[in-house]
Amino acid sequence: MNGISCSINALNGLYNISGVEVGQHFYWQIGGFQVHAQVLITSWVVIAILLGSAVIAVRNPQTIPTAGQNFFEYVLEFIRDVSKTQIGEEYGPWVPFIGTMFLFIFVSNWSGALLPWKIIQLPHGELAAPTNDINTTVALALLTSVAYFYAGLSKKGLGYFSKYIQPTPILLPINILEDFTKPLSLSFRLFGNILADELVVVVLVSLVPSVVPIPVMFLGLFTSGIQALIFATLAAAYIGESMEGHH
Amino acid sequence: MKNVTDSFVSLGHWPSAGSFGVNTDILATNPINLSVVLGVLIFFGKGVLSDLLDNRKERILNTIRNSEELREGAIERLEKARARLRKVEMEADQFRVNGYSEIEREKLNLINSTYKILEQLENYKNETIYFEQQRAINQVRQRVLQQALRGALGTLNSSLNNELHLRTISANIGLFGVMKEIID
Numbered sequence: 001m002n003g004i005s006c007s008i009n010a011l012n013g014l015y016n017i018s019g020v021e022v023g024q025h026f027y028w029q030i031g032g033f034q035v036h037a038q039v040l041i042t043s044w045v046v047i048a049i050l051l052g053s054a055v056i057a058v059r060n061p062q063t064i065p066t067a068g069q070n071f072f073e074y075v076l077e078f079i080r081d082v083s084k085t086q087i088g089e090e091y092g093p094w095v096p097f098i099g100t101m102f103l104f105i106f107v108s109n110w111s112g113a114l115l116p117w118k119i120i121q122l123p124h125g126e127l128a129a130p131t132n133d134i135n136t137t138v139a140l141a142l143l144t145s146v147a148y149f150y151a152g153l154s155k156k157g158l159g160y161f162s163k164y165i166q167p168t169p170i171l172l173p174i175n176i177l178e179d180f181t182k183p184l185s186l187s188f189r190l191f192g193n194i195l196a197d198e199l200v201v202v203v204l205v206s207l208v209p210s211v212v213p214i215p216v217m218f219l220g221l222f223t224s225g226i227q228a229l230i231f232a233t234l235a236a237a238y239i240g241e242s243m244e245g246h247h
Numbered sequence: 248m249k250n251v252t253d254s255f256v257s258l259g260h261w262p263s264a265g266s267f268g269v270n271t272d273i274l275a276t277n278p279i280n281l282s283v284v285l286g287v288l289i290f291f292g293k294g295v296l297s298d299l300l301d302n303r304k305e306r307i308l309n310t311i312r313n314s315e316e317l318r319e320g321a322i323e324r325l326e327k328a329r330a331r332l333r334k335v336e337m338e339a340d341q342f343r344v345n346g347y348s349e350i351e352r353e354k355l356n357l358i359n360s361t362y363k364i365l366e367q368l369e370n371y372k373n374e375t376i377y378f379e380q381q382r383a384i385n386q387v388r389q390r391v392l393q394q395a396l397r398g399a400l401g402t403l404n405s406s407l408n409n410e411l412h413l414r415t416i417s418a419n420i421g422l423f424g425v426m427k428e429i430i431d
Contacts, residue, residue: 114284116278205280210279
C-alpha cells in the first residue's frame, strides 16, 4: 500500500515533468465495445461547428450574397472544382461526399491545432484533433474504399471487375493489392501527419513554452490543411478512376 | 525505481489518475502561443479572404448587371421591331385601300372619256347625216327650180307676143312707182 502510494506520488511527479500522454485514451463502454470517448467528443464538436455554421450561413439566401453566404458558396465552388477535375463529367452526385470528407478533415485538423483543448481536463487521455486517432482515419479511408467500389459497380455493373486484368493479366496481383494499399495509405498519411504535428508542438511547448513553438504551429496549420485537400482529392481521383471508361 | 516502473506499466493498462476539470497550467495549455497564432491567422487571413470574397461578389454583380443590360437591350430591340412592323402593316393597308380607290378612279375616268369620245362620234355622225340631207334637199330644190324655170321659160316663149310684153312692162312700171311712194 505504501509502495503503491509512493509510486503514485512519483508518477505524479513524472506527470508534472513530462505531461506527454501518448496512447492513453478515455474509454467509454458502449455495448460490448470500448470507445475512444475523447475522439467522439471532439468529433461532435467538429460536427456541431460544421452544421451550425452551414445552417446559419444559408438561412436567408440572396441573389447578391452576404458575407457568410459568399464564403460558403466559395467553398462549395472550390469543392465542385476539385470533384470536377478528378471525376470528370458525372461529378454531380459525388460533391456532397467529397465535400464532407474535405470539410470534416479540414475542420477537425484546424480545430485540433487552434482550439485550446487542453484547458478541459479528462480523467484519462486528453482532447485533441479527432483525426489523430488511427480509428478515425481508417474509418474515413474505408468509407472512401466503399465509395469507389460503389461508384465502379453502379456504373459498370459486374464489368467493373474487368479492370483487374487491364492492361495485362500479369498485373492482376498488383491490382488486387492496390485495393488494400489505397485505404491503407490514405489512413496512415492523414493519421501520421496530424499526430506527428501534434506531438512536435506538445514537445516543443513542454521544452520552451513561449515563442519557439509558433512557427511549428503555423507549419502544422499549413500541412494539415494540405492533408485535408489531399485526402479529398485522392478520394475523388479513386472514384473517378473506377468510373472512367475503357482505356 | 522498479516499483515505479512496475506500477507505471500496470497503470498504463488502466490509468486512474485525474478527473474532469479545468487545467489552469498556463505552460501546459499554451494559450499565449495559441492566441498569437490565432491573431496572426485572423489578421492576414481576413485580408486575403475578404479580397477573394469581394472579387467573387464583384464578379457576380457584374454578371448580373451584364445580363440585365443585355435583357434591356433585347427588349428595346424587340419593341423597335414591333413598332416597325406595325408601321409597315399600316402602310400596307393604306396602300391596299388607296390602290383600290385608284383603280376605281381610273376605271371611272376611262369610262367617262370613252363616253365622251362616243358622244363626239355620235355628233359627227349626226352632223354628217344632216349635212347630207341638206345637200340632197338643196340638190332636189335646185333641180325643181331648174325644172320650174325651164317650164316657165317654155311657157313664156310659147305664149309671149308684143301686146303681152307691153302690158307686162307698163304693169311693172306702175309697181315700181307704188314701191317708191311707199319707201318715201
